[in-house]
Amino acid sequence: QSALTQPASVSGSPGQSITISCSGTSSDVGKYNLVSWYQQHPGKAPKLMIYEVNKRPSGVSNRFSGSKSGNSASLTISGLQTEDEADYYCSSLVDTSSVMFGGGTKLTVL
């Protein structure tokens, strides 16, 4: 059982939009609409940003959006702000009734 595949790093300038991909298989991302995205700042606990592919928890900015196509999911952040600089992780339910995380993506806001 390998981790979901995410790019190691992405970058963007303030005000721009970026997209982070999360590639899985037909046993996880492709099978269930149960993909979540987390933001983690250094030394802090992760924060849920997106769940069930494209739903935002209360209090999360609408600059964050999620989508899915086939075995891949994506997180888009529009209007990049300096405070968005963090690590981002995707997760998905897996066939074995367990959960798998992606390897994480470091977002740098230039």
Add this chain to the structure above:
Amino acid sequence: QLQLQESGPGLVKPSETLSLTCIVSGGSITTTGDYWGWIRQPPGKGLEWLASISHSGTTYYSPSLKSRLTISLVTSKNQVSLKLDSVTAADTAVYYCARDIGSGGAADYWGQGTLVTVSS
């Protein structure tokens, strides 16, 4: 406001059992629909999901760690327990507990995490 706080030994010797407790306040661990999970993060590395348990006690485990893990509810104390047997240095990590809203691992409340080091 729901609050979670992990409690653990800090240092565990190789081959011993790691025991962690998640103290939940501001809500009940037996609330219908809630799940409670443990996730860990080795220093400088990514997140790894370990296990979760439903409000009624149904358990789910990471396939790669299932033989060494036990998750349980301590309802009398409103706590969630995790035990990991036969630890090695590879189990050194920050261990987080979290509330899963039942959407395939969507955890909306997290503890601050507790660092556990495995060393003799």
